Amino acid sequence: MTPTTYRTCPRSGLQFESQAEKLMIVNAVTAVVALLVGGILAIGVVLTRWPTIHWLAADTFYMVLTAHGIDMLIFWIIFFEIAVLYFCASTLLRCRIATPKLAWVAYALMLIGAVMNNVAVFQGNSSVMMTSYVPMMAEPAFYLGLILFAVGALIACFIFFGTLVIAKRDKTYQGSVPLVTFGAVVAAIIAVFTITSGAIILIPTFLMSLGVIQSVDPLIYRTIWWAFGHSSQQINVAAHISIWYAVAAIAFGAKPMSERVSRSAFLLYILFLQLASAHHLLADPGVSTAWKVVNTSYFMYFAVLASMIHGLTIPGAIEVAQRAKGFNNGLFEWLRKAPWGNPVFSGMFISLIGFGFLGGISGVMMGTEQLNMIIHNTIYVPGHFHATVVVGTTLSFMALTYFLIPVLFRREMINPGLAKLQPYLFGLSMYFFCLVMMGAGTLGVSRRHWDMAFNGSAMAYEWPGAAYLLMGLVGVAGIAAIVGGALYIYITVGSILWGRKLDTGAVSAKFTPIPPTAPTLVAQSYGSAGFAAPGTFVLAMVFLVSFVLYYFINWKYLSQVWGLS
Amino acid sequence: MSAILPPSERLWWKHPLDRVEGTWIVISLIWCLIMFAMMVGWHIWGKQNLSTETYKTTPELFTRKTQAMVDKYTVRTETEEKIPVVAPPAGSDVYLIARLWSFWPILELEKGKTYRLHLTSMDYNHGFSLQPANINIQIVPGYEHVVKVTPNQAGTFSIVCNEFCGINHHTMVSRLYVK
Numbered sequence: 159m160t161p162t163t164y165r166t167c168p169r170s171g172l173q174f175e176s177q178a179e180k181l182m183i184v185n186a187v188t189a190v191v192a193l194l195v196g197g198i199l200a201i202g203v204v205l206t207r208w209p210t211i212h213w214l215a216a217d218t219f220y221m222v223l224t225a226h227g228i229d230m231l232i233f234w235i236i237f238f239e240i241a242v243l244y245f246c247a248s249t250l251l252r253c254r255i256a257t258p259k260l261a262w263v264a265y266a267l268m269l270i271g272a273v274m275n276n277v278a279v280f281q282g283n284s285s286v287m288m289t290s291y292v293p294m295m296a297e298p299a300f301y302l303g304l305i306l307f308a309v310g311a312l313i314a315c316f317i318f319f320g321t322l323v324i325a326k327r328d329k330t331y332q333g334s335v336p337l338v339t340f341g342a343v344v345a346a347i348i349a350v351f352t353i354t355s356g357a358i359i360l361i362p363t364f365l366m367s368l369g370v371i372q373s374v375d376p377l378i379y380r381t382i383w384w385a386f387g388h389s390s391q392q393i394n395v396a397a398h399i400s401i402w403y404a405v406a407a408i409a410f411g412a413k414p415m416s417e418r419v420s421r422s423a424f425l426l427y428i429l430f431l432q433l434a435s436a437h438h439l440l441a442d443p444g445v446s447t448a449w450k451v452v453n454t455s456y457f458m459y460f461a462v463l464a465s466m467i468h469g470l471t472i473p474g475a476i477e478v479a480q481r482a483k484g485f486n487n488g489l490f491e492w493l494r495k496a497p498w499g500n501p502v503f504s505g506m507f508i509s510l511i512g513f514g515f516l517g518g519i520s521g522v523m524m525g526t527e528q529l530n531m532i533i534h535n536t537i538y539v540p541g542h543f544h545a546t547v548v549v550g551t552t553l554s555f556m557a558l559t560y561f562l563i564p565v566l567f568r569r570e571m572i573n574p575g576l577a578k579l580q581p582y583l584f585g586l587s588m589y590f591f592c593l594v595m596m597g598a599g600t601l602g603v604s605r606r607h608w609d610m611a612f613n614g615s616a617m618a619y620e621w622p623g624a625a626y627l628l629m630g631l632v633g634v635a636g637i638a639a640i641v642g643g644a645l646y647i648y649i650t651v652g653s654i655l656w657g658r659k660l661d662t663g664a665v666s667a668k669f670t671p672i673p674p675t676a677p678t679l680v681a682q683s684y685g686s687a688g689f690a691a692p693g694t695f696v697l698a699m700v701f702l703v704s705f706v707l708y709y710f711i712n713w714k715y716l717s718q719v720w721g722l723s
Numbered sequence: 724m725s726a727i728l729p730p731s732e733r734l735w736w737k738h739p740l741d742r743v744e745g746t747w748i749v750i751s752l753i754w755c756l757i758m759f760a761m762m763v764g765w766h767i768w769g770k771q772n773l774s775t776e777t778y779k780t781t782p783e784l785f786t787r788k789t790q791a792m793v794d795k796y797t798v799r800t801e802t803e804e805k806i807p808v809v810a811p812p813a814g815s816d817v818y819l820i821a822r823l824w825s826f827w828p829i830l831e832l833e834k835g836k837t838y839r840l841h842l843t844s845m846d847y848n849h850g851f852s853l854q855p856a857n858i859n860i861q862i863v864p865g866y867e868h869v870v871k872v873t874p875n876q877a878g879t880f881s882i883v884c885n886e887f888c889g890i891n892h893h894t895m896v897s898r899l900y901v902k
């Protein structure tokens with residue numbers, strides 16, 4: 159065992175082990191580089207889909223779109239998640255990281271894989287979209303890159319589990335792990351399942367691209383690929399919900415309303431989130447109706463239930479904490495008096511509301527077996543997932559970064575005024591971007607489509623004028639969001655490079671265990687008799703009413719289309 | 724005690740729950756069950772359910788069946804490529820081939836009549852996106868998907884390929900007539 163040191167951050171009281179700290183920094187910085195590349199590519203994507211600009215040529219557009227999807231959804235998010243996993247294990251439990259050398263190997267594999275995949279895509283013969291549906295084939299390096307990346311990420315998950323074991327063995331804490339770590343455990347368990355599915359289907363596809371195997375069945379490919387592709391979104395959900403809980407704790411000292419409720423909701427994710435690959439096969443031949451119905455609804459929507467629970471308990475916890483501080487007037491004083499100028503909080507809250515109202519509701523629409531027929535492969539789909547994976551996951555990661563700049567990177571943030579603005583610009587323009595994409599999708603406009611005017615086709619279809627208008631707004635909102643994303647990168651990278659250095663804090667060769675917390679008064683004083691968060695409850699009812707209305711509007715719309723049986 | 728510290732009550736599963744949470748869980752659960760029932764119920768009472776009748780097929784086999792339909796029921800041809808417009812009898816089996824980068828042939832159906840529409844692809848995945856009705860179905864090579872359709876409006880419809888299928892994906896669009 160290599161000797162290591164532990165640093166106690168004077169600003170947060172968190173304890174960082176030096177190996178883990180370096181790994182977190184490197185993984186997080188690599189993630190931001192991937193975001194930068196993906197963001198530059200987004201300019202090309204969005205300016206091509208803006209009909210009056212229609213910038214890139216078709217082949218470039220499809221290449222750029224393939225790279226945008228992969229760099230954002232896979233590389234940016236997973237590199238950042240690995241940093242979050244190490245943080246939730248080593249930092250929150252105050253222990254050393256398991257096998258740091260192996261963690262560097264994992265990082266190297268991920269990095270090599272990411273670079274290899276990008277090189278393959280930019281060589282131009284692998285414009286197959288991130289889904290790479292067979293029998294359309296990319297270059298072998300495309301698949302090999304993804305496989306190496308997956309192996310690296312899988313190793314990192316096991317290092318996370320190993321770190322939990324070390325914490326337990328060294329008795330760095332007593333009782334159960336913190337809720338945020340618990341959420342990270344859920345994310346990592348889902349990740350193991352998911353990444354394994356990904357490898358199961360990408361390895362034969364890689365062999366097929368080398369000519370070793372004759373063919374991979376297109377429908378089996380879709381089924382297994384989506385067991386990876388969909389479930390990996392649940393890693394993101396578990397991760398960003400953990401971050402929301404963490405931010406509530408950091409910004410307000412909020413404790414979960416009920417550990418039992420929040421943890422049980424996380425457990426529902428493990429039980430049911432492996433389902434739902436059917437979301438992407440609802441319009442496919444060959445899979446049975448019963449399987450579609452059970453799988454798409456995560457067995458009766460139990461995972462949706464879990465998300466609805468987190469959606470209430472997180473603002474609820476904030477409300478309870480704020481009321482305890484005396485913001486007790488009316489239903490919403492606690493919310494009005496929240497630190498809206500602190501990007502850690504505002505980013506998290508904009509993320510939570512957008513994820514619920516835009517991402518959550520639209521996700522259930524698309525995931526309803528019959529409603530899927532009026533949405534499948536329209537641009538509604540990217541509208542939905544930019545609300546989940548950009549407003550939800552990406553914006554939460556941004557919010558967390560603002561916390562980490564002084565704490566982990568030990569730098570003073572440059573330009574706090576811009577940082578204050580950034581979550582609003584990025585989050586709100588993304589809200590609008592998602593809404594107009596969903597609008598265009600409702601009119602039928604296709605996703606992954608270079609030219610909605612069908613230039614060069616004898617039988618072009620004329621989309622309604624409103625569809626052109628909405629796609630123009632997609633362009634405007636997309637550019638605004640890209641500016642918001644650029645601000646994030648400027649602030650983050652700028653602070654790391656030029657921010658004033660902050661003091662390291664006490665360094666010691668030994669860890670200091672987490673002192674046991676005494677049972678608090680609050681824990682006993684609000685039980686089943688109270689109604690501790692009335693404001694949050696009202697917000698939740700607003701959410702429910704929007705959900706119900708929009709749900710039945712879609713059924714009404716469906717009932718007017720052709721009969722199908 | 725907060726979400727980033729271990730819970731102070733060791734037995735977190737005994738932690739009490741507030742009425743706000745309890746009520747919301749019950750409401751959410753009911754809503755989830757309603758949504759589930761809706762999906763099942765629509766199979767019984769609803770008129771828009773995607774069939775899952777599917778057969779394995781090959782390009783040769785499917786082309787032969789399509790050609791037979793075209794030979795029998797072609798009423799005219801359209802465009803420079805002389806794509807046949809086929810008007811098969813109500814209630815019959817109709818075939819549509821998707822391939823790089825066209826649909827073949829053009830179908831002419833009757834309003835209010837039900838047809839068994841057979842879909843497959845000769846090469847990559849394609850999309851069947853009927854506009855402006857906005858019905859979207861995935862077309863997977865190797866699989867013959869039989870969908871029963873009942874047009875409820877007359878007019879000229881378009882079939883847009885909405886699964887990415889290569890460089891000319893954006894030119895893959897066809898027509899469908901309903902009389």
Ligand code: HEM
Pocket residue numbers: 197200201203204207223224226227228230231234235287288289537540544547548552604605606607635636637639640643
């Ligand atoms: C910053 C602003 C961003 C803009 C303006 C933007 C724009 C777009 C647009 C317009 C599309 C759809 C193109 C089409 O289907 O024809 C798209 C696709 C996509 N975007 Fe973004 N995006 C942004 C950020 C992100 C982020 C942060 C992520 C992930 C974390 C992301 C993940 C994806 C994915 C996975 C696709 C699908 C690619 C595919 O269809 O294979 N995007 N983006």
Ligand SMILES: [Cu+2]
Pocket residue numbers: 821822823824848849850884885886887888892895
């Ligand atoms: Cu096509």
Ligand SMILES: [Cu+2]
Pocket residue numbers: 849850884885886887888889892893895
């Ligand atoms: Cu296509």
